[in-house]
Amino acid sequence: MRVDAQRNYEHLLDTGRVVVVEQGAEASLRDVARRAGVGLGTLYRHFPSREALLEALLRESFEKLAAQAAELEAASAPADALIVWLRDFVAFSRTYRGVTEMMMAAIENTESALHTSCVRLRGAGTQLLTRAQAVGAARPDMDGTDLFALVTALAWLGDQPSSATRAGHLFDIIASAILVNRASGDSLSESP
Amino acid sequence: MRVDAQRNYEHLLDTGRVVVVEQGAEASLRDVARRAGVGLGTLYRHFPSREALLEALLRESFEKLAAQAAELEAASAPADALIVWLRDFVAFSRTYRGVTEMMMAAIENTESALHTSCVRLRGAGTQLLTRAQAVGAARPDMDGTDLFALVTALAWLGDQPSSATRAGHLFDIIASAILVNRASGDSLSESP
DNA sequence: ACCTGAACACCGTTCAAGT
């Protein structure tokens, strides 16, 4: 890659981060290019789709979440591992508004630049769920797709102003449906 | 209202129904006016905002849901009444894609044409929830806002292609978190 | 009293022309 192209790529990524934090996953790409001081075509050259830009912005987080699933699987009790990971997933999804909706679309769409990452994350969750189910800690009548849907719905609720303040409590409610045989009084999530 | 205005109003409502079924709550208003054979200004005269059009399209359903809550409260056991009503709410939300997201925004926004209807529906749900809590059939640590958020999240999952087919099962999972002390094996929702 | 559609300020996306 030519040095000026490399500089543009990085500048677009930095600016993209700022604009997507401000406007959410549906941010104006024109605005990104404008604020990066770059022609629109340059943005499209480096990121041929909105999903490609988001994938670049989220790659690190995706990898961290996948790595952490593996660690939790090795080091924590099945129920704890599952809950901690779900909590991390919801926390991650709060980085960019609307990213959850885009991921739900991407997981069905092989063409999407986010597809592989989404499938990978669903796979990581599935493993933690299966492990918890094997020891009777998670309800047996659900699969990784259901888990992904539920955690995604929680992330979506976190995006909505009218439910955002209750997000922690809503997490507890749904977590209590996923886990079974838990001693009452166990705390499933951190502070409000 | 002049007779031609009345005719335009009704034609816009009919066309709006068709277009919103096709495109969802974010449907092109230009398209509605175009397909109704009416100037854009005429649409804005009759429906000063997108929410105003949706409110007109949904008014009947809103009223039915509110009336049914009252009936269920009079005629059904607290837990059954709550679950049946929640199921009806999710079924209603399937009429127009994305209507749920708009309702979540409207319930916080006094200016929205959908605000009153949303508050009313949340109130109806709250009554059914409180009644179920009073007999120990619903978990005590949630309120009407939580209930509205959960049912809205279920509706949202029904809008997503990747989870729509599991909607019935996801309803059961969340319903099991809301209800307590239920005999296992009870069916909470109709067929898939 | 009501309707029309041009006008304005925005999009996403593509691609000929430039360096």
Place this chain on the structure above:
DNA sequence: ACCTGAACACCGTTCAAGT
């Protein structure tokens, strides 16, 4: 190789001009 920005086809929203 890479960049630019005009061009195209869309939006939502407003409002002067018409009937």
